[in-house]
Amino acid sequence: RATLRARKESRPSNRPYAGLAQVCQQIRDEFRPIYLLNQEIGVDLIETVKYLRYFYPEGKKEEKERRQGNITIAVPGEVQEEEKRQGIDLWPLLDMWANSMRIEGGFGRYLSPNYAPGEDGECKDLYRLFGRRVLPDRSCTRMNRIWRTYLRESHLAEVRIYREIAEVKIPFIHILFKPEFALEWMVRQESVVPAGFLDEIGFSHMEYFDVKVGVVDASVKED
Structure with a gap:
């Protein structure tokens, strides 16, 4: 598969760790994380x-x-039927990534001889979910502090990706807050986003996706 992440130098096989993870419960608990990381x-x-x-x-x-x-995460070129019906909620991935000891994550494509990572606006936009913006040299900016707080303190209920949906032509990312963390202007699932908010959380000037923000249960905020 192709990825936007710059490849590291080749490293030794991780199979020895995999073997140790099959010995007993204690050894499996100790060596399985090493295998998964490497x-x-x-x-x-x-x-x-x-x-x-x-x-x-x-x-x-x-x-x-x-x-x-x-x-x-390999992003296929063709949108599957399941995606068209309800999108894909990546909050479980982001929650685990932000609140684990060390989960390295990235987005890429299935290997293609003509793949140009620098021109892949869709995958570059998806990196914003990790709080970073991909630069022209394929390096990333530092993590957005406000977005990091939202992830680490579990302010969000869903972060759903809609690459294609029947009634909407523009792909979008839908960020839904939990009612107890919703800001004053978040009164419905698709709220009117005030100027500057997307820039504050690192989602301005997107190349491919639109961004919608709201609260998961609008009735909690409405009288």
Whole structure:
């Protein structure tokens, strides 16, 4: 697969760690995180949440904080039917990424001989979900502090990606806050976003996606 992340130099095989992870429960718990961190895993966009539920099941807060991994989300060129119906909620990925010991994440494409990462506005926009903007040399800016706070303090309920939907022609990212963290102007699922807000959280000047913001349960904010 192709990725926007610059490749590191080749490294030794991680198979020894995989073998140790199959010995006993204690050794598996110790070496499995090492294997997951050093072994870059490619996951199809639509299968992301299923992958997380299988390899990173719900657990105690202390267990979540020790989690490690290296995941590249492959964005297929063709939009699947499941996406068209309800989009894809990537909040579980962002929540785990922001609140684990070390989860490295990125977006890319299935390998193509003519792939030009610098021209891939869709994948570059998706990196904004990690709080960073991709620069022309494929490096990234530092993480947006406000967005980092939203992720680490779990202010959000959903971050849903709509690459294609019947009644909407422009792809968009829909950021939905939990009612208890919604700002005053967030009165419905698609609220009127005040000037400057998208810039503050790192989502201004997008190349591919529009951005919508609101509260997951509008009735909580309305009289």
